[in-house]
Amino acid sequence: MSVRSRFQEDEGTPEIELSPMIDCIFILLIFFIVTTVFVEEVGLQVNKPDASSASNLNEDKERVTIEITKADKVMLDGSEIDLTALAQKVKTAIARDREIPVSITAHKDSSHGVFASVWAIATDAGAQGLSYTTTN
Amino acid sequence: MPRPTISAEKDEEMEINLSPMIDCIFILLIFFIVTTVFVEETGVEVTKPRIVTYDKLDKNSVQIAITAENKVIYGGKEIGVGGVAPQVRKDLAKGDVPINIQADANADTGLFDKVVTEAKLAGATRIAFSSQE
Known part of the structure; x- marks a missing residue:
């Protein structure tokens, strides 16, 4: 009987361990x-003009040149300007000509924070040809 | 019962x-x-600049940090400006990955520019800087 009962057990539903x-x-x-690291970084793309494309700069064309001095002052057309006024000026310039080149000339000792703010303002204003250079 | x-x-x-x-x-x-993305984190805390507009950056980017003391950090180690190009070249060998520079708001623009230039010379096409949300 014991053998038979074992057989019966085997025929029952098989269980996998x-x-x-x-x-x-x-x-x-x-x-x-x-x-897993959930890297959530926000920021902006930057681009520098290539050395080869420097010759393409059209000197006759109107352009917006923003300067950042050593003391983190933002200058537009030779006079100091605050960031809200700068945003307005850049927007009006872009409203006149959608493809106006905007270039930022930053002193190498100026702080990255100011540069980032100015870059963001120009991006926000919708500048197409945005580039930057540094000076000594 | x-x-x-x-x-x-x-x-x-x-x-x-x-x-x-x-x-x-x-x-x-x-x-x-x-x-899971296996990103080498920079391992340093930087004060990112607060800006008016920003986009979401690619999660898979190569992270390079610039501290307020103008040190260039990758993967928890100080690599200096000279170490950027070899590192970026090594990472780009795996595929076209974007480069993200986590620069402190008080870092010098000159150093930031050098890091961007090095990364560009190493063949990076997409370079971004981090900001606060």
Whole structure:
């Protein structure tokens, strides 16, 4: 009778031992949880004119040149200007000519924060040909 | 006599149905596999500039930091301006990845420009700087 009962057990629903698989999956899961970094960076693209395209600069064409001095002062056309007024001026210039080149000339000792603000203002105003250079 | 019946049932081998749990864990696992990007973090905290407009940057970018003391950091190590080009070239060999420069608001524009120039010379086409949200 005991043999028969064993046979009957075998014919019942077969069970797969899942515990080792769960162990493996858990280890994988923990590895991926630990290594996942959610890098959420925001910012802006920058572009510098290539050396080869420098000759394409049309000197006759009107352009907006914003200067950042060593003391982090923002100058437009030789006079100091604050950032809100600068945004207005750049917007009016772009309203006149959509493809007006905007260039930022920053002193190499000026702080990155001011440069970033000016770059963002020009991007926000919709400047197409935006570029920057640094001076000594 | 309900009590003895329950205790008699408990004496038998109890089996927990594990399949729903495995389903859950599989879903979690697949989620983490899909979202994982192996980005080398800079490991330094910088005060990013606050600006009027910004875009979401690519999660898969190469992260280079410039601290307020004008140090260039990659992957927790100071590499200096000279170390930027070899590092960017190494990362670009895996594919065209964007470069993200996390520059401190008090860092010099001159140094930022040097890092951008080095990255550009190394062949990077997409270069961005980080800002605060």
